[in-house]
Amino acid sequence: MRFLADRSKLTVVAAKFSCGAPRAGAEKGPQAIIETGVFSQIRTRTNIALEFVELSQNDQDSQIPSDTDVMGMKKPREVSAASARISSSVYQQARLGHFVVTLGGDHSIGVGTVSGTAKAVRERSPGQELGVFWIDAHADINTPKTSLSGRLHGMPVAFVSGMAKSPKKGIFDWLEQNHLINLRKFVYIGLRDVDEAEQETIAETGIKAFTMKDVQRYGVEKVMDLALDHIGSQTPIHASYDIDSLDPEWAPSTGFPVASGLSLDEGVVIAKRLHESGNLIALDLVEINPDIATSHLDVTLNAGCKLIKNALGVVDCP
Numbered sequence: 001m002r003f004l005a006d007r008s009k010l011t012v013v014a015a016k017f018s019c020g021a022p023r024a025g026a027e028k029g030p031q032a033i034i035e036t037g038v039f040s041q042i043r044t045r046t047n048i049a050l051e052f053v054e055l056s057q058n059d060q061d062s063q064i065p066s067d068t069d070v071m072g073m074k075k076p077r078e079v080s081a082a083s084a085r086i087s088s089s090v091y092q093q094a095r096l097g098h099f100v101v102t103l104g105g106d107h108s109i110g111v112g113t114v115s116g117t118a119k120a121v122r123e124r125s126p127g128q129e130l131g132v133f134w135i136d137a138h139a140d141i142n143t144p145k146t147s148l149s150g151r152l153h154g155m156p157v158a159f160v161s162g163m164a165k166s167p168k169k170g171i172f173d174w175l176e177q178n179h180l181i182n183l184r185k186f187v188y189i190g191l192r193d194v195d196e197a198e199q200e201t202i203a204e205t206g207i208k209a210f211t212m213k214d215v216q217r218y219g220v221e222k223v224m225d226l227a228l229d230h231i232g233s234q235t236p237i238h239a240s241y242d243i244d245s246l247d248p249e250w251a252p253s254t255g256f257p258v259a260s261g262l263s264l265d266e267g268v269v270i271a272k273r274l275h276e277s278g279n280l281i282a283l284d285l286v287e288i289n290p291d292i293a294t295s296h297l298d299v300t301l302n303a304g305c306k307l308i309k310n311a312l313g314v315v316d317c318p
């Protein structure tokens, strides 16, 4: 844990937003995870001290009166304002050297979380850049131009890397240079539903991407060897874990389930290997929607809790 000030401090940010997704429900994800008792378990089984920060749509600036589409983007002002607040909360915690777990929320919150840690890393370790693991069925690297849906949960990687720029005042104009990440220190794992334009972007930029085909071909341990190698052993890591990276068998309660995903065991190996790297400084767990496949919500929550515990090095009691 060489990049954290104190390994026993953990801040949980409940990012209760679904404005980046086409349907509501993901804003209830954080509460559902917290109510499983996973953080109480972590508190009793470890010496980790927990703090909670809650951000939600009902606070302050969320009800923006005329949030009309801009360049095809849906709810651009609301998503931008939400991620600005998430970014500043994550930054405030990460700059103290706390491990930050952000519970989503739809994946547009990734603009906030990743930019927050990127800025904190630059401040805490000058010259250092953040490494990012984006574990997801989708690439989420559409720009307003290439997106077919206009939904911002399909665009966070484009905004946080500077590929997509602020088109207008009040829409991601809070992103500064020190918030942005370098896509050379970025890896995808679990991809299997990537739009054509996104595939072109990945090919052109040379982003390291391990698709589900790669996981099947090499095995998840080998993929993690290669992915960690690519990021380098001296780089702090932010993992943005979309629950839809898992196969719908293990994570049915999500907005965009895609068949042939990671098994829960494979997902756990990824989390465990990130922990064992000693470089993980932040984790997002996003896109759990309690309103979807409600009768199997417990399956999805169980999977999510396992990912969190393994990423923190907390092992289940037998």
Ligand SMILES: NC(=[NH2+])NCCC[C@H](N)C(=O)O
Binding pocket: 106, 107, 108, 138, 139, 140, 142, 147, 148, 149, 150, 151, 153, 154, 155, 195, 242, 244, 255, 256, 287
């Ligand atoms: N985080 C997610 N579930 N993203 C799904 C994105 C789907 C599609 N690629 C889009 O741009 O709209």
Ligand SMILES: [Mn+2]
Binding pocket: 107, 136, 137, 138, 140, 153, 242, 287
């Ligand atoms: Mn995603």
